[in-house]
Amino acid sequence: MKKWLLYFFAVIIILTATPFVSSKLVGRKETEVEVNINGKTVLMNLDEYVARVLLGEGQACESAESKKALAVAVRSCCMNLLSFGGRHTDFDFCDRFDCCFALGDIENCNEETLEKTISAVNETKGIFLTYKNMPALSLFTLCSGSSGAFFELAEELTPIKEDHVCEIHKTEKTIHYENILKDRENAVLVYDENNDCSFAVWDGKYIKGTELKEKLSLPSTEFTLEFRDDGIFATAYGLGNGFGMSLCHAETMAKNGKTFEEILEFYYPNFVACAPNQKQVFD
Ligand SMILES: [Zn+2]
Numbered sequence: 001m002k003k004w005l006l007y008f009f010a011v012i013i014i015l016t017a018t019p020f021v022s023s024k025l026v027g028r029k030e031t032e033v034e035v036n037i038n039g040k041t042v043l044m045n046l047d048e049y050v051a052r053v054l055l056g057e058g059q060a061c062e063s064a065e066s067k068k069a070l071a072v073a074v075r076s077c078c079m080n081l082l083s084f085g086g087r088h089t090d091f092d093f094c095d096r097f098d099c100c101f102a103l104g105d106i107e108n109c110n111e112e113t114l115e116k117t118i119s120a121v122n123e124t125k126g127i128f129l130t131y132k133n134m135p136a137l138s139l140f141t142l143c144s145g146s147s148g149a150f151f152e153l154a155e156e157l158t159p160i161k162e163d164h165v166c167e168i169h170k171t172e173k174t175i176h177y178e179n180i181l182k183d184r185e186n187a188v189l190v191y192d193e194n195n196d197c198s199f200a201v202w203d204g205k206y207i208k209g210t211e212l213k214e215k216l217s218l219p220s221t222e223f224t225l226e227f228r229d230d231g232i233f234a235t236a237y238g239l240g241n242g243f244g245m246s247l248c249h250a251e252t253m254a255k256n257g258k259t260f261e262e263i264l265e266f267y268y269p270n271f272v273a274c275a276p277n278q279k280q281v282f283d
Protein backbone atom coordinates (compact mmCIF):
# COMPACT_ATOMS: atom_id res chain seq x y z
CA MET A 1 0.00 0.00 0.00
CA LYS A 2 1.23 3.48 -0.83
CA LYS A 3 2.39 5.49 2.14
CA TRP A 4 0.08 8.44 1.47
CA LEU A 5 -2.93 6.13 1.46
CA LEU A 6 -2.20 5.21 5.05
CA TYR A 7 -2.08 8.88 6.01
CA PHE A 8 -5.43 9.49 4.42
CA PHE A 9 -7.05 6.51 6.09
CA ALA A 10 -5.93 7.97 9.40
CA VAL A 11 -7.46 11.30 8.44
CA ILE A 12 -10.72 9.71 7.30
CA ILE A 13 -11.13 7.92 10.63
CA ILE A 14 -10.58 11.11 12.61
CA LEU A 15 -12.72 13.30 10.37
CA THR A 16 -15.68 10.99 10.08
CA ALA A 17 -15.79 10.71 13.85
CA THR A 18 -16.60 14.40 14.19
CA PRO A 19 -19.27 16.05 12.05
CA PHE A 20 -18.60 19.36 10.30
CA VAL A 21 -20.33 22.50 11.47
CA SER A 22 -22.19 23.31 8.29
CA SER A 23 -25.73 21.98 8.36
CA LYS A 24 -25.86 22.14 4.55
CA LEU A 25 -23.13 19.53 4.48
CA VAL A 26 -25.21 17.10 6.47
CA GLY A 27 -26.80 14.43 4.36
CA ARG A 28 -23.80 13.88 2.15
CA LYS A 29 -20.77 11.87 3.08
CA GLU A 30 -19.22 14.80 4.86
CA THR A 31 -15.65 14.36 3.95
CA GLU A 32 -15.98 13.10 0.41
CA VAL A 33 -15.92 15.16 -2.73
CA GLU A 34 -16.54 14.33 -6.37
CA VAL A 35 -13.68 15.55 -8.48
CA ASN A 36 -13.66 15.53 -12.26
CA ILE A 37 -10.12 14.69 -13.38
CA ASN A 38 -9.37 14.43 -17.10
CA GLY A 39 -13.09 14.22 -17.74
CA LYS A 40 -13.66 11.36 -15.29
CA THR A 41 -15.36 11.88 -11.94
CA VAL A 42 -13.70 10.28 -8.95
CA LEU A 43 -14.76 10.26 -5.33
CA MET A 44 -12.10 11.23 -2.85
CA ASN A 45 -11.66 12.27 0.72
CA LEU A 46 -11.81 16.05 1.15
CA ASP A 47 -8.35 16.15 2.68
CA GLU A 48 -6.88 14.19 -0.19
CA TYR A 49 -8.37 16.80 -2.49
CA VAL A 50 -6.92 19.58 -0.29
CA ALA A 51 -3.50 17.90 -0.53
CA ARG A 52 -3.78 17.71 -4.33
CA VAL A 53 -4.66 21.42 -4.47
CA LEU A 54 -1.67 22.19 -2.25
CA LEU A 55 0.55 20.30 -4.69
CA GLY A 56 -1.00 22.10 -7.65
CA GLU A 57 -1.22 25.63 -6.30
CA GLY A 58 1.12 25.85 -3.34
CA GLN A 59 4.60 25.77 -4.86
CA ALA A 60 5.33 29.19 -3.32
CA CYS A 61 4.62 27.79 0.16
CA GLU A 62 7.74 25.84 1.01
CA SER A 63 7.66 26.37 4.76
CA ALA A 64 5.57 24.19 7.03
CA GLU A 65 3.54 27.11 8.43
CA SER A 66 2.69 28.66 5.05
CA LYS A 67 1.65 25.23 3.77
CA LYS A 68 -0.57 24.80 6.82
CA ALA A 69 -2.13 28.24 6.26
CA LEU A 70 -2.87 27.29 2.67
CA ALA A 71 -4.28 23.91 3.72
CA VAL A 72 -6.80 25.69 5.98
CA ALA A 73 -7.66 28.24 3.27
CA VAL A 74 -8.20 25.55 0.63
CA ARG A 75 -10.29 23.42 3.00
CA SER A 76 -12.46 26.44 3.87
CA CYS A 77 -12.91 27.39 0.20
CA CYS A 78 -13.93 23.84 -0.64
CA MET A 79 -16.40 23.66 2.23
CA ASN A 80 -17.81 27.05 1.22
CA LEU A 81 -18.33 25.84 -2.34
CA LEU A 82 -19.85 22.59 -1.10
CA SER A 83 -22.23 24.57 1.12
CA PHE A 84 -23.26 27.30 -1.30
CA GLY A 85 -22.75 25.47 -4.57
CA GLY A 86 -19.76 25.67 -6.86
CA ARG A 87 -19.62 25.94 -10.62
CA HIS A 88 -20.62 22.39 -11.42
CA THR A 89 -23.80 20.38 -11.08
CA ASP A 90 -22.59 16.86 -11.93
CA PHE A 91 -19.61 16.89 -9.58
CA ASP A 92 -18.06 19.19 -6.96
CA PHE A 93 -14.76 20.29 -8.49
CA CYS A 94 -12.81 19.94 -11.69
CA ASP A 95 -9.06 19.90 -12.26
CA ARG A 96 -8.79 23.22 -14.08
CA PHE A 97 -7.09 26.08 -12.29
CA ASP A 98 -9.08 28.66 -14.25
CA CYS A 99 -12.33 27.09 -13.06
CA CYS A 100 -11.76 25.40 -9.71
CA PHE A 101 -8.21 24.67 -8.49
CA ALA A 102 -5.08 23.30 -10.12
CA LEU A 103 -4.39 19.77 -8.93
CA GLY A 104 -0.96 18.24 -8.41
CA ASP A 105 -0.20 14.65 -9.24
CA ILE A 106 -0.05 12.87 -5.90
CA GLU A 107 1.39 9.68 -7.42
CA ASN A 108 4.25 11.27 -9.33
CA CYS A 109 5.48 14.18 -7.30
CA ASN A 110 8.62 14.89 -5.34
CA GLU A 111 8.55 12.74 -2.21
CA GLU A 112 9.74 15.47 0.13
CA THR A 113 7.10 17.88 -1.16
CA LEU A 114 4.44 15.19 -0.76
CA GLU A 115 5.48 14.49 2.82
CA LYS A 116 5.44 18.18 3.71
CA THR A 117 2.05 18.58 2.04
CA ILE A 118 0.50 15.64 3.87
CA SER A 119 1.93 16.92 7.17
CA ALA A 120 0.37 20.35 6.52
CA VAL A 121 -3.02 18.73 5.84
CA ASN A 122 -2.80 16.40 8.83
CA GLU A 123 -1.54 19.02 11.26
CA THR A 124 -4.49 21.27 10.41
CA LYS A 125 -6.94 18.38 10.47
CA GLY A 126 -10.51 19.63 10.36
CA ILE A 127 -9.60 23.29 10.89
CA PHE A 128 -11.39 25.69 8.59
CA LEU A 129 -12.32 29.36 8.52
CA THR A 130 -15.86 30.55 8.96
CA TYR A 131 -17.76 33.75 8.29
CA LYS A 132 -21.16 34.18 9.94
CA ASN A 133 -20.92 30.56 11.11
CA MET A 134 -20.56 29.19 7.59
CA PRO A 135 -17.39 28.02 5.85
CA ALA A 136 -15.64 31.09 4.47
CA LEU A 137 -14.55 31.72 0.92
CA SER A 138 -10.92 32.27 1.83
CA LEU A 139 -9.48 33.22 -1.52
CA PHE A 140 -5.77 33.15 -2.21
CA THR A 141 -3.44 34.06 -5.05
CA LEU A 142 0.20 33.46 -5.82
CA CYS A 143 1.17 37.03 -5.15
CA SER A 144 -1.48 39.66 -4.64
CA GLY A 145 -0.32 43.21 -4.89
CA SER A 146 -1.01 44.30 -1.37
CA SER A 147 -2.16 47.85 -1.66
CA GLY A 148 -4.21 49.82 -4.13
CA ALA A 149 -7.09 47.46 -3.60
CA PHE A 150 -10.12 49.23 -4.98
CA PHE A 151 -11.95 46.08 -5.90
CA GLU A 152 -15.25 45.29 -4.35
CA LEU A 153 -15.22 41.56 -4.25
CA ALA A 154 -17.06 40.37 -1.19
CA GLU A 155 -17.93 42.24 1.97
CA GLU A 156 -16.02 39.82 4.20
CA LEU A 157 -12.71 40.08 2.34
CA THR A 158 -10.80 43.11 3.48
CA PRO A 159 -7.95 44.42 1.33
CA ILE A 160 -4.72 43.67 3.12
CA LYS A 161 -1.77 46.01 3.30
CA GLU A 162 1.43 43.99 3.42
CA ASP A 163 4.45 45.49 5.08
CA HIS A 164 6.74 44.95 2.12
CA VAL A 165 6.60 44.87 -1.65
CA CYS A 166 7.38 41.70 -3.55
CA GLU A 167 10.65 41.93 -5.43
CA ILE A 168 10.14 38.51 -7.06
CA HIS A 169 6.89 39.36 -8.82
CA LYS A 170 7.87 42.86 -9.87
CA THR A 171 7.13 44.28 -13.30
CA GLU A 172 8.82 47.38 -14.68
CA LYS A 173 7.93 48.90 -18.00
CA THR A 174 7.81 52.11 -19.94
CA ILE A 175 4.51 52.99 -21.58
CA HIS A 176 4.91 55.56 -24.31
CA TYR A 177 2.62 58.52 -24.04
CA GLU A 178 1.27 58.33 -27.58
CA ASN A 179 -0.12 54.85 -26.87
CA ILE A 180 -2.23 55.83 -23.90
CA LEU A 181 -2.64 59.56 -23.59
CA LYS A 182 -3.74 62.22 -26.00
CA ASP A 183 -2.19 64.95 -23.93
CA ARG A 184 0.43 64.31 -21.31
CA GLU A 185 -0.60 67.43 -19.39
CA ASN A 186 -4.05 65.90 -18.95
CA ALA A 187 -2.95 63.08 -16.66
CA VAL A 188 -3.23 63.59 -12.93
CA LEU A 189 -2.82 60.83 -10.40
CA VAL A 190 -4.39 61.10 -6.97
CA TYR A 191 -2.90 59.12 -4.13
CA ASP A 192 -4.67 58.37 -0.89
CA GLU A 193 -3.20 58.30 2.62
CA ASN A 194 -1.82 54.78 2.05
CA ASN A 195 0.10 56.02 -0.94
CA ASP A 196 -2.17 54.08 -3.28
CA CYS A 197 -3.27 55.60 -6.52
CA SER A 198 -6.98 55.66 -5.80
CA PHE A 199 -8.00 57.54 -8.93
CA ALA A 200 -6.66 59.47 -11.85
CA VAL A 201 -7.78 62.12 -14.23
CA TRP A 202 -6.87 60.70 -17.62
CA ASP A 203 -7.31 62.73 -20.78
CA GLY A 204 -9.68 64.92 -18.87
CA LYS A 205 -11.79 61.99 -17.62
CA TYR A 206 -12.03 60.68 -14.10
CA ILE A 207 -11.02 57.01 -13.81
CA LYS A 208 -10.63 54.66 -10.87
CA GLY A 209 -7.27 53.17 -9.95
CA THR A 210 -8.49 49.77 -11.15
CA GLU A 211 -9.32 51.21 -14.57
CA LEU A 212 -5.88 52.77 -14.69
CA LYS A 213 -4.40 49.34 -14.02
CA GLU A 214 -6.31 47.97 -17.02
CA LYS A 215 -5.45 50.95 -19.22
CA LEU A 216 -1.75 50.51 -18.54
CA SER A 217 -1.97 46.67 -18.71
CA LEU A 218 -0.37 46.27 -15.29
CA PRO A 219 -0.47 42.89 -13.54
CA SER A 220 -1.35 44.26 -10.12
CA THR A 221 -3.18 47.12 -8.47
CA GLU A 222 -0.07 47.86 -6.46
CA PHE A 223 1.94 50.13 -8.68
CA THR A 224 3.87 53.36 -8.89
CA LEU A 225 4.05 55.57 -11.97
CA GLU A 226 6.73 58.03 -12.90
CA PHE A 227 6.23 60.55 -15.69
CA ARG A 228 9.45 60.57 -17.71
CA ASP A 229 10.41 62.20 -21.00
CA ASP A 230 9.92 59.05 -23.08
CA GLY A 231 6.79 57.81 -21.36
CA ILE A 232 5.34 56.60 -18.09
CA PHE A 233 7.67 54.35 -16.18
CA ALA A 234 5.51 51.85 -14.27
CA THR A 235 6.57 49.55 -11.47
CA ALA A 236 3.98 46.99 -10.42
CA TYR A 237 4.32 44.62 -7.49
CA GLY A 238 2.55 41.28 -7.36
CA LEU A 239 0.03 39.74 -9.70
CA GLY A 240 -3.24 40.30 -8.01
CA ASN A 241 -5.73 42.71 -6.63
CA GLY A 242 -4.81 42.87 -2.96
CA PHE A 243 -7.49 40.47 -1.75
CA GLY A 244 -7.10 37.18 0.03
CA MET A 245 -3.93 35.43 1.03
CA SER A 246 -0.82 36.09 -0.99
CA LEU A 247 1.08 32.81 -0.99
CA CYS A 248 4.30 34.59 -1.78
CA HIS A 249 4.00 36.87 1.26
CA ALA A 250 2.64 34.04 3.44
CA GLU A 251 5.90 32.25 2.72
CA THR A 252 7.89 35.33 3.77
CA MET A 253 5.86 35.53 6.97
CA ALA A 254 6.51 31.84 7.68
CA LYS A 255 10.23 32.30 7.07
CA ASN A 256 10.13 35.19 9.57
CA GLY A 257 8.73 32.88 12.23
CA LYS A 258 4.98 33.49 11.94
CA THR A 259 2.68 30.56 12.64
CA PHE A 260 -0.09 29.48 10.30
CA GLU A 261 -2.62 30.96 12.73
CA GLU A 262 -0.87 34.34 12.56
CA ILE A 263 -0.73 34.20 8.76
CA LEU A 264 -4.45 33.40 8.54
CA GLU A 265 -5.34 36.12 11.06
CA PHE A 266 -3.36 38.63 9.03
CA TYR A 267 -5.03 37.80 5.73
CA TYR A 268 -8.53 36.96 6.90
CA PRO A 269 -9.24 39.30 9.84
CA ASN A 270 -13.02 38.83 9.45
CA PHE A 271 -12.97 35.05 9.58
CA VAL A 272 -13.11 32.80 12.62
CA ALA A 273 -11.24 29.51 12.61
CA CYS A 274 -13.17 26.43 13.72
CA ALA A 275 -12.40 22.79 14.23
CA PRO A 276 -14.88 19.99 13.42
CA ASN A 277 -16.35 20.07 16.92
CA GLN A 278 -17.27 23.73 16.26
CA LYS A 279 -14.88 24.92 18.94
CA GLN A 280 -13.25 28.25 18.12
CA VAL A 281 -9.57 27.54 17.51
CA PHE A 282 -8.28 31.09 17.43
CA ASP A 283 -9.84 34.43 16.62
ZN1 LIG B 1 -14.29 23.55 -12.18
Ligand SMILES: [Zn+2]
Nearest residue numbers: 143166169248
Ligand atom coordinates in the same frame (compact mmCIF):
# COMPACT_ATOMS: atom_id res chain seq x y z
ZN1 LIG C 1 5.56 37.72 -5.01
